[in-house]
Amino acid sequence: MTDLFSSAEILTFEGDPKFFWKDIVRAIENNGRKDILQSPVVLDVGGADGKFSKHLNTQGVRCVSLDRNKWNADPEANPVVGDAYKMPFADESFDIVYDRGAFDDSLYKHDFSKLLLEIARVLKSKGILAIYEMAVPPEGELTKYFRPLTEAGKNNPALWEKL
Ligand SMILES: C[S@@+](CC[C@H](N)C(=O)[O-])C[C@H]1O[C@@H](n2cnc3c(N)ncnc32)[C@H](O)[C@@H]1O
Helix, strand or coil: CCCCCCHHHHHHHCCCHHHHHHHHHHHHHHCCCHHHHCCCEEEEECCCCCHHHHHHHHCCCEEEEEECCCCCCCHHHCEEECECCECCCCCCCEEEEEEECCCCCCCCCCCHHHHHHHHHHHEEEEEEEEEECCCCCCHHHHHHHEEECCCCCCCCCEEEEEC
16 A cells, blocks of 8 residues: 555544445435435445445445555455546446545645546536545536535535536
8 A cells, every 4th residue: 555544544534334325315315316316336436445335235235446555345345446537437437426535635635627527537427426525625626527416615425416
């Protein structure tokens, strides 16, 4: 691994994936996009050990966990090693892309213009980007490819719909 977390960072990023997924489902339902929850294919970008993806797969929701570092993820997480800037997926592969921690600009210096373009590429039309971050990517970059479903900057998860 090239960027190991300190134990403080690991603590910060601990959390039960079932609560995050419940939150996302609730937010999607509350924002008029129940349709996307029928049979979604989900990507966890920066999925690390794949806990979130494994949880979804065990619930019958198809999910892939992408991370540039090779974690010891359970095969049920469908782990894929790859860079979020050049993902090994075809265009419009996913209904929902989930990020928690990978967009953190204080840990990783991001070029959001490129990163969000690549995320928009792998999302289907009207697909949803669900972001859990203390600070979301710049709104000006997000609105190039997405429209906000939740009030921008005020919610976790923040939901953005692909234009
Ligand atoms: C702070 S951790 C969060 C892990 C997990 N999402 C969670 O909620 O616990 C961020 C993860 O994003 C990954 N990451 C950062 N930049 C990436 C990139 N360009 N491509 C793929 N993964 C990346 C890191 O390797 C790390 O595993």
